[in-house]
Amino acid sequence: MKVLVGLSGGVDSAVAAYLLKKQGYDVSCCFMRNWDSALNNDTLGNNTLNNDICPQEEDYNDAKKVAESLGLELLRKDYISEYWEYVFKNFIDEYEKGRTPNPDILCNKYIKFDYFLNYAFEQGFDMIATGHYIKAVDSNPRTYYKALDQNKDQSYFLAQVDSKALDKCLFPLGDIVKEDVRKIANDLNLNIANKKDSTGICFIGERDFRKFLSNYIPMKKGKIIDIDTLEVVGEHNGVYYYTFGQRKGFGVGGDKGPYYCVGKNVKENILYLTSIKNEHYLYSDSAYINNINWISKLNVDGKKIQVKFRYRQKDNDVIFKKISENEAILSYPDKIKAVTPGQQAVFYLDGQLLGGGVIDKTYLDGVELSEYFDNRVLKNGK
Numbered sequence: 001m002k003v004l005v006g007l008s009g010g011v012d013s014a015v016a017a018y019l020l021k022k023q024g025y026d027v028s029c030c031f032m033r034n035w036d037s038a039l040n041n042d043t044l045g046n047n048t049l050n051n052d053i054c055p056q057e058e059d060y061n062d063a064k065k066v067a068e069s070l071g072l073e074l075l076r077k078d079y080i081s082e083y084w085e086y087v088f089k090n091f092i093d094e095y096e097k098g099r100t101p102n103p104d105i106l107c108n109k110y111i112k113f114d115y116f117l118n119y120a121f122e123q124g125f126d127m128i129a130t131g132h133y134i135k136a137v138d139s140n141p142r143t144y145y146k147a148l149d150q151n152k153d154q155s156y157f158l159a160q161v162d163s164k165a166l167d168k169c170l171f172p173l174g175d176i177v178k179e180d181v182r183k184i185a186n187d188l189n190l191n192i193a194n195k196k197d198s199t200g201i202c203f204i205g206e207r208d209f210r211k212f213l214s215n216y217i218p219m220k221k222g223k224i225i226d227i228d229t230l231e232v233v234g235e236h237n238g239v240y241y242y243t244f245g246q247r248k249g250f251g252v253g254g255d256k257g258p259y260y261c262v263g264k265n266v267k268e269n270i271l272y273l274t275s276i277k278n279e280h281y282l283y284s285d286s287a288y289i290n291n292i293n294w295i296s297k298l299n300v301d302g303k304k305i306q307v308k309f310r311y312r313q314k315d316n317d318v319i320f321k322k323i324s325e326n327e328a329i330l331s332y333p334d335k336i337k338a339v340t341p342g343q344q345a346v347f348y349l350d351g352q353l354l355g356g357g358v359i360d361k362t363y364l365d366g367v368e369l370s371e372y373f374d375n376r377v378l379k380n381g382k
Helices: 011-022 055-070 080-096 103-122 178-187 209-214 276-282 369-379
Strands: 002-006 026-033 074-078 127-129 134-137 143-146 222-226 232-236 259-265 270-275 283-294 304-308 316-324 327-337 344-349 352-364
Touching: 002 011, 002 103, 011 026, 011 055, 011 127, 011 178, 026 055, 026 103, 055 074, 080 103, 103 127, 143 352, 259 276, 259 369, 270 276, 270 369, 276 283, 327 352, 352 369
Parallel strands: 002 026, 002 127, 026 074, 222 270
Antiparallel strands: 134 143, 222 232, 259 270, 283 327, 283 352, 304 316, 304 344, 316 327, 344 352
């Protein structure tokens, strides 16, 4: 079977390629380049501009060395315009609405498991493979579970991928822990054996995020209001640059701090904060989810399932109530902190990945949180 591995220049995809070759697959590799700083006006907040070589090209050189070491062909494919159109424009649009999107999830959905997958088929490959930590079980139908290495599990980031696309991908790291991945790479004397894991935005990398975002959404000063006292406690540079639950970076001091971000009014350019003593403003008891993508065909309507509302969060028990095929209400009477509109809610049942959707609205006692804060301010004439 001919397999095309997405080789990123990191240790995970390198070891994935090695394991597949060892298992007898006919393996080739492909490096994807999806971001061009010069073309995309990525100047403010980019600390890599003065380097002799940009990070993407460093990754490509690392991928070339890995492919040479493993005796594998390396192809190269650019998806700069596709990434901008299907991932980055959505990213900016969501921030302009005051929400907090997850570009890594859209990158998987549109780039790795759509454009790249179709490219692999066009080149005569039977399957693709990646270095994601997720376990695929070849039952009928194929099912997906959290990886053995729970600390590295990446099933959360694959919840929006079409199940038919997932079925065409091999995941060699599902039953291996990161420590062993590093050991294999060191035993093979691979140049990236101890390379730091990539962080930051998918295919863009680490940035001074507020400055980076200001390349695309201009700064606009506005009021910061303490939602408990309704006092104006400071001035911000733009509500887009803050996210629900954020605890630092407001430039607001005093004996009432530290503060949390509990909301924002984009139209009026107002940022709502609360003292840590009043963090109950961060809690909701239900959420409306839309744009749901189903990976499993299990019927969970009216049942208790587990949900992650952000990547590093523990599983939360919720009751799933179906509205339509791609809409649902999740209820969690014990309340959960900082469920954030724009982020993904990813569904599980006993470790099996069911699918996921976008958190559109959150509620407490039947009142949408954003409306609650706006109404509280308006009632008091602020």
